[in-house]
Amino acid sequence: MRTLQHAISFKKYHGTGNDFLIIDAAEPVPDRGALAGKYCDRETGIDSPDGGRRGADGVLFLGLEDRFTPPRIVMTLVQPDGSVAAMCGNGARCTAAWGHDQIGADEFMIDTQAGTRHAQIEDETITIEMGEPAFDPSRVPLSTEYNGPLIEDDVEGLTVTAVNTGVPHAVAFVADVDDVDLTAVAPAVRHADVFPRGANVTLASPIDSDDPTAGFRQRTFERGVEGETRSCGTGAVAVVAAAKRTGRIETADPVTVTPPGGTLEIVVPDRGPATLAGPVAHEFDGELSVVVPGE
Template sequence: MSVLNTVPFEKFHGTGNDFFVVDAEDPVPDRPAFARTHCDRQGGIALDDSNRRGADGVLFLALESRYDPPRVVMTLVQPDGSVAAMCGNGARVAAAWAAERTDSDEIMIDTPAGTRRASLDDDYVTVEMGAPSFDPRDVPLESDEELVEAAVEGLTITAVNTGVPHAVAFVDDVDDVDLEAVAPSIRHAPLFPEGTNVTLASPDGDGGFRQRTFERGVEGETQSCGTGAVAVVAAAKRLGHVSGDDPVRVSPPGGTLSVTVPDEGSALLGGPAVHEGDGEADIVFRER
């Protein structure tokens, strides 16, 4: 591995789901190598006032302020070097980053999963997430049938795509499950040809859900997962655990999110997006 020079970055998090943000105008020739190097939780970047190294991904953002509302092109490169089609908390961070530069409270976000509209109220960001799909072609599944409350590698799973695939399991208490132990076999199950995120949910006793997610691309549990929170509510509606179009509170370890999954149309994800600090990172590339 060689170092070319440095690039400025900003660090944001959405309910603990943290990202390095790099302006796409600043060239990073090998984005996968950059993400693998700097997102590493053991040897990656740590801000001066934080002992937590690394991040859950790098957001490369290209602002197109000439549009009304302004647009930002979002590319999320994950710690394993892969590109995620959608990331709910990442989209909220992208909106906050773009809003800082445009003074706009409405931002359009272009992602590989489609264009999403975000609205801001101070540091609280609500973003459209698209319509969840249980269609096996959309998840995708190696099956012609939807996967709803089916046994997969020891858990009862409902599979849904909320921009990326999720295998959702409702359990009595998310803390009673060793997620790091049970998730990898589901994440790599042959039923999921592109792999899947693995999300646990349990009722919080007040109409909402607690959530834990093992993320594909991070290859471990994250403090929050926005697409996972939407998947929880979408699956809960499908199974009759909730009904109607009212917002549902979902609580991952890193905070609280608000999720609305209407009977028709786009789901909504709301929560805070927090700017943690700034720094500079080495630009690296892998020698061939």
């Protein structure tokens, strides 16, 4: 069977620096993992027309179903290593922004592999419902040696708390996130035996050591990207959830979390789903070339 080159359209969005190529799920892409690996590469991937960063943190394949009220979007995130992530907070916020640009709606239900999430758009802020953070070892998940939650335990030399906020995170509170060589310490934790499906590794430090309610700075090494990203929404929620679980904060009010790419507002109530809020930007549109079977 011969093959043909086929051009497909994409849009590029980012949420506080967490950037994604967005492709309509109806487009013919025989190998989504290969496409993500090729075009997300930071050295050789898709180039920005305005001199911005090359590549992306993942590809969002989106299917809009506007016959529902509110409209629904089926979201599939394929990461640069070809894996599929069950949930991505900033990806879901970019999904809502894309949906708004398509049909003008300000509210969406977004279907992810971690469940259906409600998204609301108000002015420049997009808020996504993130589900309830889970510390239970079967839901993180942790290896069977853990009969209870992993709370501030040593994992490969880093003191971490394990929580699932749509995907698993190992959260470590440190004095200053910039004093840690994240790319050096994270891989061992990300692949540690205690995390049978791997884990994202998130560092957090207080914005003001004298005022815990001032929020946290954040850096995250993402599973599937296999490197540090400028922002991670599930990681920001994990920071606040872990801070509450370890007694660093008690508030159910919005908490500021600041990754390198911007500022996010997180609410982790005592009961019920957490929320993630922040801005989203549409960067540019373009076309990609994919190989499809011919006749």
